[in-house]
Amino acid sequence: MKAWHFTEQSCYPVWDKIPGELRVTQPNSYCEPELAGKLLNMYLDQYCLADEMGLNIMLNEHHVASTCMIPSVQLQIGILARQTKKARLLALGAPITNRPDPARVAEEYAMIDAISGGRLEMGMVKGAGWELFASNQNPVRIMDRFWEAHDLIVKAMTTHDGPFSWEGEYYQYRNINIWPRPIQLPHPPIWMTSHSPNSARGVAEKGYVTASFLQGLPVADTFAAYRERYRQVHGHEPAADRLGYAAMIAVSKDKSQATRKAQIMRSYLASLKRTAEPFRVPPGYGSLNDFAKNLMGPAKGRVSEATPRRLPDGRSAQDNPTDEELAQIGLLFSGTPDEVFNQIKAFHRRVGGFGHLIVMCQAGKLENDDTCENIKVFAEEVYPRLGELNKLYEMA
Amino acid sequence: MKPLIYLPTPLPDQMTLNGLGVEFLETGSGPDLLFLHPQDGADPGGRYLELLKRKFRVTLPSHPGFGKTDLPRSFSTVDDLSYFYLDFMKSRRMRDVILVGVSFGAWLALEIASKHPAEVSRLVLASPLGIKLSDREDSDFVDVFKEALMDWIPVWSNGAGGGCDLDGLTEELALRIARNRETFTLMGWAPYLFNPKLPQRLKSLDLPTLVLGAAEDRLYRGPYAQALAATLKGAQFKSIPGAGHYLHADQPEAFAQAVLEFAGQPQPA
Numbered sequence: 001m002k003a004w005h006f007t008e009q010s011c012y013p014v015w016d017k018i019p020g021e022l023r024v025t026q027p028n029s030y031c032e033p034e035l036a037g038k039l040l041n042m043y044l045d046q047y048c049l050a051d052e053m054g055l056n057i058m059l060n061e062h063h064v065a066s067t068c069m070i071p072s073v074q075l076q077i078g079i080l081a082r083q084t085k086k087a088r089l090l091a092l093g094a095p096i097t098n099r100p101d102p103a104r105v106a107e108e109y110a111m112i113d114a115i116s117g118g119r120l121e122m123g124m125v126k127g128a129g130w131e132l133f134a135s136n137q138n139p140v141r142i143m144d145r146f147w148e149a150h151d152l153i154v155k156a157m158t159t160h161d162g163p164f165s166w167e168g169e170y171y172q173y174r175n176i177n178i179w180p181r182p183i184q185l186p187h188p189p190i191w192m193t194s195h196s197p198n199s200a201r202g203v204a205e206k207g208y209v210t211a212s213f214l215q216g217l218p219v220a221d222t223f224a225a226y227r228e229r230y231r232q233v234h235g236h237e238p239a240a241d242r243l244g245y246a247a248m249i250a251v252s253k254d255k256s257q258a259t260r261k262a263q264i265m266r267s268y269l270a271s272l273k274r275t276a277e278p279f280r281v282p283p284g285y286g287s288l289n290d291f292a293k294n295l296m297g298p299a300k301g302r303v304s305e306a307t308p309r310r311l312p313d314g315r316s317a318q319d320n321p322t323d324e325e326l327a328q329i330g331l332l333f334s335g336t337p338d339e340v341f342n343q344i345k346a347f348h349r350r351v352g353g354f355g356h357l358i359v360m361c362q363a364g365k366l367e368n369d370d371t372c373e374n375i376k377v378f379a380e381e382v383y384p385r386l387g388e389l390n391k392l393y394e395m396a
Numbered sequence: 397m398k399p400l401i402y403l404p405t406p407l408p409d410q411m412t413l414n415g416l417g418v419e420f421l422e423t424g425s426g427p428d429l430l431f432l433h434p435q436d437g438a439d440p441g442g443r444y445l446e447l448l449k450r451k452f453r454v455t456l457p458s459h460p461g462f463g464k465t466d467l468p469r470s471f472s473t474v475d476d477l478s479y480f481y482l483d484f485m486k487s488r489r490m491r492d493v494i495l496v497g498v499s500f501g502a503w504l505a506l507e508i509a510s511k512h513p514a515e516v517s518r519l520v521l522a523s524p525l526g527i528k529l530s531d532r533e534d535s536d537f538v539d540v541f542k543e544a545l546m547d548w549i550p551v552w553s554n555g556a557g558g559g560c561d562l563d564g565l566t567e568e569l570a571l572r573i574a575r576n577r578e579t580f581t582l583m584g585w586a587p588y589l590f591n592p593k594l595p596q597r598l599k600s601l602d603l604p605t606l607v608l609g610a611a612e613d614r615l616y617r618g619p620y621a622q623a624l625a626a627t628l629k630g631a632q633f634k635s636i637p638g639a640g641h642y643l644h645a646d647q648p649e650a651f652a653q654a655v656l657e658f659a660g661q662p663q664p665a
Contacts, residue, residue, distance in 0.1 A: 283574075
């Protein structure tokens with residue numbers, strides 16, 4: 001099992017000052033730039049600590065959001081390529097359909113791989129629906145653009161015998177010939193996110209790593225679809241390292257301290273709700289069938305944030321789940337190292353296993369000291385024991 | 397206000413044109429009138445159609461990407477749709493066509509007219525879109541993409557036409573609604589509801605044209621329909637009281653009456 005520290009690098013101290021939504025339309029007058037700079041440096045320090053403690057690191061990218069201040073995952077991970085020593089650097093990822101220039105994505109990734117000595121893990125993601133309001137790229141045919149951009153990036157990474165041209169449906173180039181090229185051959189490992197069986201199948205066909213974020217127990221279906229499609233296409237079981245899951249973690253040797261941190265980290269879940277309805281699923285971003293189902297169902301065409309609530313016994317948790325329920329749902333593992341390990345083990349078993357755990361040691365309004373404790377205690381007391389979970393998976 | 401303005405029910409006739417499956421409705425008798433539906437798709441059950449078919453042979457197709465009409469993969473703009481209609485009018489042997497479009501359909505009518513097809517004799521542009529009139533730091537239209545999908549309805553209609561409930565919506569109809577919204581997004585997302593090439597192409601347009609504006613329009617940020625009429629040679633403007641943007645749905649009698657009065661005028665020599 002590999003573990004990855006992750007934070008969305010938010011501007012959480014201003015959340016309470018912002019009325020309403022935290023994304024897309026909140027004026028940036030609420031952003032205090034000196035504070036933002038201080039926070040971005042704090043997050044970089046936390047990543048460096050994770051590196052020192054033997055964890056790998058993962059970063060993401062969002063736009064027009066007080067909940068994630070990283071408008072380019074390559075920029076921030078480029079800094080860490082230089083500042084960290086051992087950690088694998090997972091960018092999950094570049095929203096390649098929002099970038100008008102996928103060749104540049106390939107160039108930037110290759111540069112990071114070169115600076116880091118071949119430590120890059122290269123994520124390509126569809127991006128959230130609300131990102132399209134920042135990039136202005138059309139939500140319709142987004143996955144067609146996604147796969148063409150993907151093909152182009154892989155070809156740019158793997159072509160070593162001079163320039164090639166590309167005259168595709170969405171992208172045209174007369175001279176692609178990236179310098180530097182990546183150290184890792186044929187290219188850095190590719191990751192993609194999946195939050196439904198359908199999207200997992202597409203990733204399985206390519207054999208890439210897929211990761212699901214805070215999807216809860218329904219991730220079992222996403223992983224099952226991945227495994228089934230992987231077997232069909234590749235003729236053997238996928239290794240555990242093809243699957244990843246991301247959740248928050250609040251861990252401390254002092255139980256009351258962990259409980260206090262878990263309480264603070266719930267602010268992350270609350271922040272997810274603060275996206276206005278029009279920006280969640282613009283037409284074309286989701287499938288026609290999903291839209292039609294929603295229109296015919298009790299929601300009557302309305303779209304709201306659906307934080308996972310399913311408990312292991314099939315019941316749905318109430319509005320304010322207990323810490324135990326949050327752990328069972330798979331959103332926030334909290335408690336002493338033993339408790340956290342057992343929670344992860346139980347969740348891992350229920351969803352059929354995975355080989356990467358992306359731990360959000362910082363989320364919501366969790367302050368620096370608490371985050372650093374999370375990173376240290378997780379790295380020292382929990383991470384070393386996670387290896388046995390992989391054995392469980394291999395046995396299954 | 398009901399959640400739907402009308403149900404985009406299937407059209408009874410089918411044909412194949414350049415390899416595309418096309419659904420359409422042909423009804424009534426009289427001069428040829430090609431009705432270009434707005435972004436919510438064709439409404440074959442509307443009162444406006446009952447009134448128009450008394451005086452015209454009305455052809456109401458679903459545009460490529462709307463209803464059940466196929467969308468070629470290469471199509472992504474209203475300009476693309478206009479080439480489809482040049483072929484459509486020829487294949488239906490239409491003559492002296494009165495081209496009537498509402499909103500997205502009126503934008504399409506302008507795109508067709510900009511290719512100067514011999515078949516078209518008059519234009520009726522009801523609540524048109526398609527031409528950028530404001531400067532680059534303003535938009536002529538409220539951005540419906542920044543409204544929840546179910547909140548688009550009051551932008552299009554003031555509810556005077558009655559509307560429809562979602563109860564009893566079949567899967568087929570729900571999928572048609574989804575598809576109509578998706579194709580509208582494909583063609584209207586950016587540039588937002590205009591084609592920057594259109595004004596130059598329309599410079600030599602000289603067709604009798606009626607531009608209709610809705611007195612209670614909620615899409616326009618200013619008197620857009622009137623201003624657009626002023627850019628077109630030979631265009632007259634009329635405002636329909638008591639109507640929202642989809643004036644054919646909100647005030648079908650006044651809409652049909654305006655079309656009839658305009659189309660009943662003698663052709664200019």
